[in-house]
Amino acid sequence: MVDRRKTGVRAVGIGGAGVRSGGRSGGRPTLEEVAARAGVGRGTVSRVINGSPRVSDETRAAVEAAVAELGYVPNRAARALAANRTDAIALVVPEPEARFFAEPYFSDIVRGVGAALADTDMQLLLTFAGSDRERRRLAQYLAADRVDGVLLVSVHADDPLPDLLEQLRIPAVISGRRSAGEPLAAVDSDNTEGARAAVAHLLSRGRRTIATITGRLDVYGAQCRLDGYRQALAAAGLAPDEQLIAPADFTEEGGRRAMRTLLERRPSLDAVFAASDVMAAGARQVLRESGRRIPDDIALVGFDDSAVARHMDPALTSVRQPIEEMGRAMAGLLLRQIAAQGTRERPQLVLPTELVVRDSS
Numbered sequence: 622m623v624d625r626r627k628t629g630v631r632a633v634g635i636g637g638a639g640v641r642s643g644g645r646s647g648g649r650p651t652l653e654e655v656a657a658r659a660g661v662g663r664g665t666v667s668r669v670i671n672g673s674p675r676v677s678d679e680t681r682a683a684v685e686a687a688v689a690e691l692g693y694v695p696n697r698a699a700r701a702l703a704a705n706r707t708d709a710i711a712l713v714v715p716e717p718e719a720r721f722f723a724e725p726y727f728s729d730i731v732r733g734v735g736a737a738l739a740d741t742d743m744q745l746l747l748t749f750a751g752s753d754r755e756r757r758r759l760a761q762y763l764a765a766d767r768v769d770g771v772l773l774v775s776v777h778a779d780d781p782l783p784d785l786l787e788q789l790r791i792p793a794v795i796s797g798r799r800s801a802g803e804p805l806a807a808v809d810s811d812n813t814e815g816a817r818a819a820v821a822h823l824l825s826r827g828r829r830t831i832a833t834i835t836g837r838l839d840v841y842g843a844q845c846r847l848d849g850y851r852q853a854l855a856a857a858g859l860a861p862d863e864q865l866i867a868p869a870d871f872t873e874e875g876g877r878r879a880m881r882t883l884l885e886r887r888p889s890l891d892a893v894f895a896a897s898d899v900m901a902a903g904a905r906q907v908l909r910e911s912g913r914r915i916p917d918d919i920a921l922v923g924f925d926d927s928a929v930a931r932h933m934d935p936a937l938t939s940v941r942q943p944i945e946e947m948g949r950a951m952a953g954l955l956l957r958q959i960a961a962q963g964t965r966e967r968p969q970l971v972l973p974t975e976l977v978v979r980d981s982s
Contacts, residue, residue: 650691658687709744711768716775717751724899725927726944730774733948760785770955778839792958794951797842806967808950810942812842815974816849819894819922819940822976824857828892828920832865834879836896846896869900876903891919898923898930898939920982935980942974
């Protein structure tokens with residue numbers, strides 16, 4: 622068994638059942654005492670506690686009454702050990718901590734996952750794996766069977782973690798597919814349609830020189846948003862102009878750099894679609910510094926519909942993806958995989974997006 626202190630994995634419990642102390646106190650009732658009070662065998666009490674249908678209603682009522690009278694609390698650790706379970710799920714973020722805390726996307730995912738696990742005994746462990754060293758430590762941790770399953774968020778195309786999970790046969794669900802042929806169970810939003818709707822909206826407002834600030838293009842969702850941008854222009858009979866495409870990295874600073882590049886290339890551009898609200902916030906700062914008015918001179922649209930969009934001035938038109946719902950769906954898929962004990966079913970859920978129009982466009 623691997624000692625957590627030696628793995629170096631920074632895992633923080635953030636959800637699921639409450640933490641109880643290990644070790645018995647002097648007056649803590651035992652399974653045998655519950656059985657004696659109910660007038661049944663120890664095995665019958667165990668079946669009732671574990672929800673077995675092989676118990677009569679009368680017996681179940683007697684055991685439940687004895688549990689309530691004695692204040693018996695099942696030993697979760699022993700139950701998990703007997704079932705070859707840890708009652709823990711890892712939420713793995715292969716990104717630097719600074720990005721995790723800067724982007725609302727991650728907190729919304731965590732909120733959704735936590736909501737799905739609230740009525741379970743599962744503990745949620747938040748783990749960062751943004752460097753090679755952290756990934757090696759995480760591999761040690763996972764190989765030691767310390768969790769029942771893994772939720773992966775913000776995975777890049779070349780990330781080795783999904784392949785590691787396959788090798789270890791650990792149930793896993795990924796947020797955001799790595800490709801159209803994603804082999805893991807996945808929950809995603811319709812990135813292509815969301816971007817297409819955003820650019821179609823700008824076209825409907827009479828904008829014709831529409832630029833885009835992309836996310837990292839080793840992320841499949843960023844590729845899909847760029848595809849949606851191109852599809853909308855093609856549908857309007859506009860030839861794509863590579864000078865109007867500026868790659869960035871989903872950060873505010875990346876949005877600033879990309880916006881400066883676009884203004885240098887095409888000072889006359891009249892609209893920008895940024896592939897995240899955070900990048901749109903960076904672009905907005907540069908536009909203001911350059912004397913461009915939003916939306917009079919340049920319209921601006923983001924993606925995520927996060928708190929950033931609602932609090933910008935002017936309020937940002939943005940593509941809403943159901944991030945909390947994605948988190949809940951991820952947790953639900955993973956729990957079903959864990960319960961099925963090794964099922965090879967790998968569902969791919971793609972949730973719809975919605976354009977929320979505000980003053981910036």
